[in-house]
Amino acid sequence: MQVLPSALENLIEELGKLPGVGPRTAERYAFFLLKRGPDQVSSLSAALKDIHSKIAYCPKTFALIEKGEIISNLYKAPGRDKKLVAVVEDPLDIAAIEKTGYYKGTYHVLGGVLSPIDNIGPDELHIKELIGRIKEDKVKEVIIATNPTIEGESTALYIQKLLAGKSVKITRLARGLPAGADIEYADQITLSRALQERQLF
């Protein structure tokens, strides 16, 4: 016998497709939304509808932009150094770097990482466009800011090799102990990198 109405089962199933959301969490979300009035649910529903109709990708940096904008603000703004490019995996990485308030260069979103298992090779990422930008904007430094994961590291290595011949400085984000970490609990890889890349005081 069906215990929950099919509209609720359906919503639970849809919410269960979100990353890291199991059936229990999906039930909790669905029930929460049911308890809220139709107003709150329709504002979520409207927000969902907008993301594909109102968001576009910048053709230069592949950052997310408002549909109708021609190019990313983080590229065209006069304060932005177009000769310095940070290469990131996805647009949320830009938001994280911007929050530091420290970086004044521009960005280039790869749109993922090399992953042979998922059939993602160099052609699936915006690497060709990066090389185009380096030439066009006379880029002096490329900061490879991929995640410190296996895929991120191998993507970084691939780009580093590809750019090796060109007259552009290639750097990557420093590795070491994160702020507030406890050396006692640091993993071996992090700790060995922190030792290898130790800095003069």
Next chain:
Amino acid sequence: MQVLPSALENLIEELGKLPGVGPRTAERYAFFLLKRGPDQVSSLSAALKDIHSKIAYCPKTFALIEKGEIISNLYKAPGRDKKLVAVVEDPLDIAAIEKTGYYKGTYHVLGGVLSPIDNIGPDELHIKELIGRIKEDKVKEVIIATNPTIEGESTALYIQKLLAGKSVKITRLARGLPAGADIEYADQITLSRALQERQLF
């Protein structure tokens, strides 16, 4: 400078209203939905729209029913013992009890628990209707199946006192060690209840 398009910021804000979802998780959900095609997002959006238009409350048991159904299947089905009523806090508790496959009585959803802080008194819960059902259906046993929390327990106590004079058996779910638990790690309250309510082998 705004880093993310406003449609994405908006979706992140809406998703952040879900229970237990912080800004980071909301970002992750929003970005996941952005990466999926519009099809998957519109099926979630449609599922959201349906919950308020296609779901109703059973006027007898206050369980969730399909709009158009007159009364809950779990009440009207011939195999269901109307003289046995399990009183639960909310409709998802019904789904949990049904999954056991053990219970053949009917349900009564309170729609919450007594909580003076949130201004929820007996009149906000479906207690009056429970008393009506006891009379109407000549109920023999009421199983109080509220959660073993402070609010759940005090709601259970309130109902138990209210029904004390009537010729109806009042029971509640057994307390004790959950399956697979480790006595060493059991909390004091659970363990003392397991001792108090020990059973003959």
